[in-house]
Amino acid sequence: MKESPEALNFIEQIIEEDLANGLPKDKLRFRFPPEPNGYLHIGHAASICLNFGLGEKYNAPVNLRFDDTNPAKEEQEYVDAIKRDISWLGFKWANECYSSDYFQQLYDWAVQLIKADKAYVDQQTSEQIAEQKGTPTTPGTASPYRDRPIEESLELFEKMKNGEFEKGAYLLRAKIDMASPNMHMRDPILYRIINAHHHRTGNDWCIYPMYDWAHGESDYIEHISHSLCTLEFKLHRELYDWYLDQIYDPANLRPKQREFARRNLSYTVMSKRKLLELVQKEVVSGWNDPRMPTISGLRRRGYTPDSIRKFSDLSGISKRDNVTDVSLLEYCIREDLNKTATRVMAVLDPVKLVLTNYPDGESEILHMENNPELPDSGTHEVPFSRELYIERADFQEEASKKFFRLALGTEVRLKSAYIIKADSVVKDDSGRITEIHCTVDLDSKSGTGTEASLRKVKGTLHWVSIEHAIKAEVREYDRLFLDEAPDSHEEKNFLEFINPDSLNVIKEAYLEPFLANATLEDKFQFQRLGYFTLDTDTTSDQLVFNKTVGLKDSWAKQNPQKEQAKPAAPAPQNQPKKNPLSEMQQLSKKLTNLPEEKYASTKANIQKLAEEISYEEIEPLFNTAAKKVGTRIGVMLILGVLIKKGLEKTEAAKAFIEAGLNDSNELLKTEAEAIG
């Protein structure tokens, strides 16, 4: 995407400013620093696109750095998966780095800190330390070991390193400020003892640096100019800078930490911990379950790298908490696939259709466009015969005017084939339609140019020839959660919002034979249904397709009777609890623009709020600017309720009502009249 030069996000603005202040452009260097303790998700994609995008924009190197300072949680499997995902997205890192590469340097610097009396070895339990830490509102107290002689700390630290102590027995702490309002500055831990096998350094170390100590110093070692992370690290910045101060040589580049808001997606969760829980509790089949918001899940589902990069692009970067609607992601993949996916036909819920005047036992080969969006994409062959399958939902015995599909006595075109007319149906004992008998207009064959072929009919249906169709399993997916923000409810666990119908498996779908040769890389549009791709579960004798996303369906929208069992998300329970007065003002604002029905309900809501609002509160609002009609109506409504409850009209109130009666706005006038 070529963005216009003036639409810089705030990170780019910071960079431009640094450049303007003399930072040489060739000093620019970024990094993407995942911890290899889980799979990457769409939120990480935002960070990846940000960092690598900056690299592309400024022609600067971007390192991939694994933040592997906690061997208890990290595994090689995750390292591999992360590299695979970033490569798949289409980005190339300048260097593959590991925090563990710097363990020795970090250790040496730590010794230097001790020598400078900026760090000490503590030997209390975690409970004791936590207690001394204080709370955000009360200062902490010093550890009894805080003033341990430097020599002693040095000696103990070395013993820690040499594995002479049990896990948890000793710690190295920075000596900063136990009274700092920033909890991270209250003598943070630099090193702890962990007896676990590290996926890279094996058993070389038994002390491991904490995130804060490792991260900034790693940035410094790698000459990172801008270290970008998510907002929750904002408070760490002070510590990041303090650590840097201890070892910084002004001859070198000083890295700068800046924070942006993590990207959230509606109807899913986006924390590794929760995603891991979904995997462990077998809510999903694995990290790459097509319903997961992981990069690998999206890939398996049929999303393309381009679509994800586009999504990141359109979403932008800022510092405010956000929940981006999945519809934006879906738009990105539809837009991509519409231009590239091969058009094919598949019937997922079949009903048999017999063309009574088509010769029995015969068949013919028709030609179907591969992609109408790509003029040169050619055609492929589709067999046609007397007996076909169409979708059950594409036929109704009696049709309403708005039903553009097949009904008794109406005509419809079979895509790339003939125009047919339904004559009769055959039903089983339960009344279920088993066959639809039609006559075909043999002169109407697509592409022949005959007069009959050019006739316009209301609808076009997709179909497959029963005799030639191949069978496949098709998996359709719905959102994993029923709530827009499942993890935003304090009183409820996100698992309570799981959508029980997020997976719909169609064991026997019928596909045109062309699909027999599909590969995992292929993307298809099953015409009129959506975009599909082969799943990795496919075997030599069983095709399995995933539905990536449906087509936009304006018919389903105006025809909700067959309701997609999409229970409207429960009313948001975590609505910010505003005080009644400001809530009233909020509601009032929009009053003047509402359709009648909504006006009535909003009005009722405002009147309900009057219960909690006193006359004293609204009196100041009598002076509301004349322009703010909505607010004045709201105030009028509240006043009305209060008067009805027995409030005596004050002079100010009378004047306010009087003004309302003479106002040019009809709504305000009406409400004023109602009070009388």
Place this chain on the structure above:
RNA sequence: UGACCUAUGGUGUAACUGGCAACACGUCUGAUUUUGGUUCAGAAGAGUCUAGGUUCGAGCCCUAGUAGGUCAACCA
């Protein structure tokens, strides 16, 4: 009750350093269409959290509020 961050249509972001609040998604019309898709044309939707202030002029600057988020792991 502390420190820090944030507040712009339903959603996500813009608005260069004060100058007509813009773009995309979503929604709704209409046209085109051998996909109820695509494409095309259009519409609705914001008093920029509140109250003050500075200014000829404030989404932007100042003051005071309000709401939301983050911080008290030997996680990152």
